[in-house]
Amino acid sequence: MSWITDSGPMRDVVMSSRVRLARNIAGLPFPIIMDKETARETMKKVYNAIMNSNSALVNRLKFIPMYKLDPVERNILVEKHLVSSELIQRADYTGIIIDDKEEICIMLNEEDHIRFQCILAGNQIEEAWDIIDKVDDVMEENIEYSYHETLGYLTSCPTNVGTGMRASVMMHLPALVYGGHINGILQTISKIGLTARGLYGEGSEALGHIFQISNQVTLGPTEKEIVANLQIVVKQIAEKEKLTRKAVHEANGIEFEDNVYRSLGILKYAKKLNIKEFMALLSQVRLGVSMGIIEDVSLTDIDRVMILGQSANLHSYAEKHNKLGTDLDIVRAEVVGRLI
Amino acid sequence: MICQQCKEKPATVHLTKFVNGKKTEIHLCQECARQRSDINVFAPFTINDLLSELLDMTAPSTVVHGGEDIKCRTCGMTYSQFKQVGRLGCENCYRDFSRELEPILKRIQGGTKHTGKVPSRMGFNYKLQREIDKLKAELQRAVNTEAFEEAAKLRDEIRELEEELRRKDEGGHSA
Numbered sequence: 142m143s144w145i146t147d148s149g150p151m152r153d154v155v156m157s158s159r160v161r162l163a164r165n166i167a168g169l170p171f172p173i174i175m176d177k178e179t180a181r182e183t184m185k186k187v188y189n190a191i192m193n194s195n196s197a198l199v200n201r202l203k204f205i206p207m208y209k210l211d212p213v214e215r216n217i218l219v220e221k222h223l224v225s226s227e228l229i230q231r232a233d234y235t236g237i238i239i240d241d242k243e244e245i246c247i248m249l250n251e252e253d254h255i256r257f258q259c260i261l262a263g264n265q266i267e268e269a270w271d272i273i274d275k276v277d278d279v280m281e282e283n284i285e286y287s288y289h290e291t292l293g294y295l296t297s298c299p300t301n302v303g304t305g306m307r308a309s310v311m312m313h314l315p316a317l318v319y320g321g322h323i324n325g326i327l328q329t330i331s332k333i334g335l336t337a338r339g340l341y342g343e344g345s346e347a348l349g350h351i352f353q354i355s356n357q358v359t360l361g362p363t364e365k366e367i368v369a370n371l372q373i374v375v376k377q378i379a380e381k382e383k384l385t386r387k388a389v390h391e392a393n394g395i396e397f398e399d400n401v402y403r404s405l406g407i408l409k410y411a412k413k414l415n416i417k418e419f420m421a422l423l424s425q426v427r428l429g430v431s432m433g434i435i436e437d438v439s440l441t442d443i444d445r446v447m448i449l450g451q452s453a454n455l456h457s458y459a460e461k462h463n464k465l466g467t468d469l470d471i472v473r474a475e476v477v478g479r480l481i
Numbered sequence: 482m483i484c485q486q487c488k489e490k491p492a493t494v495h496l497t498k499f500v501n502g503k504k505t506e507i508h509l510c511q512e513c514a515r516q517r518s519d520i521n522v523f524a525p526f527t528i529n530d531l532l533s534e535l536l537d538m539t540a541p542s543t544v545v546h547g548g549e550d551i552k553c554r555t556c557g558m559t560y561s562q563f564k565q566v567g568r569l570g571c572e573n574c575y576r577d578f579s580r581e582l583e584p585i586l587k588r589i590q591g592g593t594k595h596t597g598k599v600p601s602r603m604g605f606n607y608k609l610q611r612e613i614d615k616l617k618a619e620l621q622r623a624v625n626t627e628a629f630e631e632a633a634k635l636r637d638e639i640r641e642l643e644e645e646l647r648r649k650d651e652g653g654h655s656a
Binding site for chain 1: 594597602
C-alpha cells in the first residue's frame with residue numbers, strides 16, 4: 142500500500158496524510174436506519190455510478206462488500222487505517238471501493254452512504270484533497286447528493302455537516318513527548334478548531350508516540366481553508382519536534398545513540414514482544430532512523446513493521462505459517478525479527 | 482437494571498438499535514457485552530459521545546412541543562432518538578429538527594453557513610450568488626479597515642456579477 146511504501150515529504154515526522162469527504166445520496170435514509178436490502182442496493186448504485194463515468198480511475202477500482210471478507214481480513218483493513226472499526230462492525234451492510242494502490246478507499250454505508258478517503262505518504266494533505274475532490278466530481282456526474290443551500294453537504298452526524306471533510310495527518314512526535322511539551326500543544330490546537338489524539342492510546346500515553354491531528358470544524362470554512370489551517374499547524378509542530386530531537390540528542394550524546402541502538406537490538410532479536418513494548422521500541426528506532434543515527438533501516442520499513450505487528454496482521458501470518466494458537470507476542474517477535 | 486443475558490450482574494452497557502425506525506434496546510453487563518461481536522466495549526471516547534453530551538446541554542426547549550416528541554416526517558426518527566444515538570436518520574431530519582439543531586451547530590461548528598464546495602448540479606446562478614456573497618463579505622472587511630481603493634474595486638465587481646445574475650434570471654424565465 143502506497144502510504145507505507147512511498148517515501149513522501151517530511152516523512153521523518155509526518156507518517157501519512159488523509160482527507161475524508163462524507164456524502165449522502167438524496168432521497169435515501171441514512172445508513173443508520175437502512176435495512177439490509179436497501180443498504181446493498183445503495184452500494185451497487187454507488188459502484189455503478191463511478192464505473193459508468195469516463196474517469197481513468199475506473200480500471201483501478203475494486204468493490205468489496207464486507208460480508209465477503211472473513212473477520213481477520215476485515216481487521217487487517219482497520220490496522221492498515223483503510224477503514225474504520227465502525228465499518229466492519231456492520232459487515233452485512235457495508236463495503237469499500239478501493240484502488241490498486243490503496244490510496245483511495247471509499248467506505249460505503251459507514252455512518253454516511255459514501256465516505257471518500259485518500260491516504261498518501263508523508264505530508265501531502267493538499268495533494269490528498271486534490272485527488273479526493275476529483276473523485277467526488279466523478280461520482281457527482283451520476284449521483285445526486287443530499288445538499289442544503291446554507292448547511293452544505295448533509296451528513297448523518299451534525300459534526301460533519303457542511304464540507305463533510307476531515308483532513309488529518311499522522312505524526313510521530315517522540316521528542317515532544319519526552320520533553321513534556323505534548324499536552325500543551327494538544328491543548329493549544331484544540332483552541333483553533335483542530336483536534337489531536339493518540340493513534341493507539343490517549344495523550345502522553347499514546348503508544349509509539351503517534352498522534353493524529355485533524356480539523357474539528359466542518360461548517361463555515363472552505364475545504365481549502367481547512368487544509369491550509371491544518372498545514373500551518375503541522376509545519377509548526379514538525380519544526381518544534383525536529384528542534385527538540387536535536388536538543389535531546391545534543392544533551393545526551395552517546396547515551397541517546399546507545400538507547401536507539403539497544404532498541405533496535407531488542408526488536409531484532411527478542412523472542413517475545415508485547416504490543417506496548419513493541420510500539421515503544423519501534424518509536425525509538427524510528428527516531429534513530431529519522432535522525433540519521435541508524436542507517437541500514439528505512440522509515441518505510443519501520444512503518445510497515447508497525448502495521449504488520451498489529452494483532453490481525455499477526456493472526457493472518459500465524460494462519461499462513463501453521464502457527465495458530467501460538468502466543469501472538471511470540472509471533473510478533475518472529476515477524477519483526479524477519480523484517481528488520 | 483440487571484443484565485439481560487446472565488441475569489446476575491448489573492447492566493452497564495446499553496445498546497439501542499434502530500432498524501427502519503423500529504427501536505430495540507439491549508442491556509448487558511460488561512462481561513456479556515464483551516462476548517458479543519456487535520458491541521465494541523473498548524471503543525474509545527468518540528465525537529458522538531461528546532455530541533450526546535452537548536445535546537443534553539442545549540436549550541431545554543428541545544423535546545417538548547405540547548408534550549409530544551418531535552418526529553421527522555420522512556424517516557420517522559424522533560428528536561429523543563437522535564439525542565440518544567447522535568446520528569440523524571435522513572436528510573429531512575435537518576429540516577424537521579432545524580430549530581433544535583441550530584444552537585447545536587453553532588456550538589460544535591462555530592459557523593452555521595457552508596462556504597465550501599458546491600455540487601455542480603446546483604446550477605450556475607447559485608454559484609454566482611455564492612461568489613457575490615463572498616465578495617460582499619470582503620467589501621465589508623475592506624470598508625472596516627478603511628481600504629477604500631480596494632473597496633471600490635470590490636463594489637464594481639459585485640455590481641458586474643449582480644448584473645450578470647439578473648441577465649441569467651431573465652434569460653431563464655423567457656426560455
